[in-house]
Amino acid sequence: MRGGRLGGTGYHYVKPANVGSTDPARPAAVLYEGNHETGKRELVAVEWVVPHQGQPAPRIFDRPMDGPAMPPGVGDVFTLHAWICTKNPRGVFAPYDSRVRRDCPEGAPQR
Secondary structure: OOOOOOOOOOOOEEOOHHHOOOOOOOOOEEEEOOOOOOOOOOEEEEEEEOOOOOOOOEEEEEEOOEEEOOOOOOOOOOEEEEEOOOOOOOOOOOOOOOOOOOOOOOOOOOO
């Protein structure tokens, strides 16, 4: 099944030490999508995650991060995706890609 109405974000692999970073070289997560032809997962994007503690949206790449939002199991955070290994029809910094498998959560913010 393809991503839901908004799309998907893929499988997340998180480096906890980078959560809270807005350093372009230190994203908190790398995002992979399963390739059904090869059976392997392929890198599609990276994501920065900053806990929301009442502050305005942090900025990275001269733009505000998305959120705050409360993804299940994560808590109240700001996020920014960068689709660096696949062309996202919604844009490089869109929160979801309509062609990526693994649905986004219900009630997710739209852009």
